Amino acid sequence: MENVxxxxxxxxxxxxxxxxxxxxxxxxxAISRTMADRMGWFWMxxxxxxxxxxxxxxxxxxxxxxxxxxxxxxxxxxxxGLMGFMLVREGMMRGMGAIEGNKSLxxxxxxxxVDPVLVRIxxxxxxxxxxxxxxxxxxxxxxxxxxxxxxIHAMRAWLSLWCLGLGLGLVTSVASTLVPEVGKIxxxxxxxxxxLSGVIxxxxxxxxxxxxxxxxxxxxxxxxxxxxxxxxxxxxxxxTSMLYFWLFTFTLIAMGLxxxxxxxxxxxxx
Numbered sequence: 001m002e003n004v005x006x007x008x009x010x011x012x013x014x015x016x017x018x019x020x021x022x023x024x025x026x027x028x029x030a031i032s033r034t035m036a037d038r039m040g041w042f043w044m045x046x047x048x049x050x051x052x053x054x055x056x057x058x059x060x061x062x063x064x065x066x067x068x069x070x071x072x073x074x075x076x077x078x079x080x081g082l083m084g085f086m087l088v089r090e091g092m093m094r095g096m097g098a099i100e101g102n103k104s105l106x107x108x109x110x111x112x113x114v115d116p117v118l119v120r121i122x123x124x125x126x127x128x129x130x131x132x133x134x135x136x137x138x139x140x141x142x143x144x145x146x147x148x149x150x151x152i153h154a155m156r157a158w159l160s161l162w163c164l165g166l167g168l169g170l171v172t173s174v175a176s177t178l179v180p181e182v183g184k185i186x187x188x189x190x191x192x193x194x195x196l197s198g199v200i201x202x203x204x205x206x207x208x209x210x211x212x213x214x215x216x217x218x219x220x221x222x223x224x225x226x227x228x229x230x231x232x233x234x235x236x237x238x239x240t241s242m243l244y245f246w247l248f249t250f251t252l253i254a255m256g257l258x259x260x261x262x263x264x265x266x267x268x269x270x
Contacts, residue, residue, distance in 0.1 A: 021110050025102070025119040033123060044131055048086060052079055055200055069202055072231040076145050079135055081199045084161050084226045087128045088219055089190055091165020094120045095173040096183050099267055106268045113267040114260040117173045118166075125162045132158070145231070153229035160242070161222040164249045170256020177267055198223060203237045211238065221245040 012020075034041060055078055069077045095117045102116040139146030148154035176183035195201065197219040203211055214220065215237070222245055224236040260267070 017110050018115075021115055022119055025105075025111075025116060026123060029116075029119055029123050033127070044127060045134060048079075048082055048131065048135070051082060055082075070204070070235045071233040072227065073145050076139060076230065077227060077234075078200070079139065079146070080227050080230050081197075081223050083128065083132045083135060084158070084223045085194055085197055085199045085219065087125060087132075087158070087161050088165040088168065088222070089194075090124045090128060091121045091162070092168035092172050092186065093190070094124045095166075095169025096176040096186065098169075099173055099177045103268075112260075113173075113177075113264060114170070114257070117169055117260075121162075121166050121169045125165070129158070148230045149232040150229045154226065157222060157226035157229050160245065160249070161219075161226065163253070164218060164222060164245070167249050167252025167256055171252055171259065174256065174259040174263055174267065178263060193217075193219070198237065204235070208238075215239045218245050218248040 052075070056075060098116040098120045099113050102111075105111045105116070106113065136146045172182070172186055176186065196214055197217060198214075203214055203220060206214060220237060221240050221242060224240045225242060225245075228234050228236050
């Protein structure tokens with residue numbers, strides 16, 4: 001092959017090919033996610049706002065308006081936990097439909113089943129980060145304590161939860177494609193998982209023997225560190241460990257990538 005100047009065209013490296021594929025898929029997903037539906041941006045912001053208002057109303061009714069967490073105001077505490085959980089949940093959910101939604105692209109040998117999963121989770125993380133910034137700005141204008149006491153730690157905790165969503169998305173994308181019933185079960189478990197992750201009710205109120213089992217879930221570890229970065233005097237749940245969180249996250253990412261390699265032919269054929 002020669003270029004327009006008659007010089008031999010250099011073959012692209014694998015990284016250049018992969019980068020081009022990811023860019024093209026990112027633009028395709030971004031346009032589809034934000035512009036296919038005129039109400040797309042509205043629902044991305046309205047959903048967490050509605051959940052916060054509902055949870056505040058429920059907690060205020062139960063506690064008689066005194067819904068405060070130890071060393072942290074309740075509404076900012078709830079918002080940080082909810083946004084962190086939604087970052088993980090959407091990574092898991094969007095990953096499940098990525099392969100099925102892009103199977104026509106597998107006719108091109110440059111596109112692998114793992115590519116749409118990575119692109120979708122990256123895009124979802126970008127959108128959720130933008131929505132979180134809107135919440136922080138809106139909260140500050142309303143007089144809420146939404147500014148993080150340690151911004152560096154807040155970004156680190158946010159990226160940690162993003163990586164956990166990536167690991168879950170890689171695993172569930174393969175499992176739900178090979179066994180469709182798995183996707184239905186995961187969707188059913190998303191609401192109980194929100195409650196068991198301490199998004200709405202602080203886990204410190206749970207009995208110790210129950211807490212030991214709840215903390216096997218890695219999500220509360222990341223949420224508690226995110227909250228601690230916003231409220232420096234916040235009392236985290238006993239047993240919170242980022243070492244455990246990252247061991248779990250790296251295991252999920254490695255297992256998800258291995259599953260994609262092992263079942264690549266079956267994923268393309270589905």
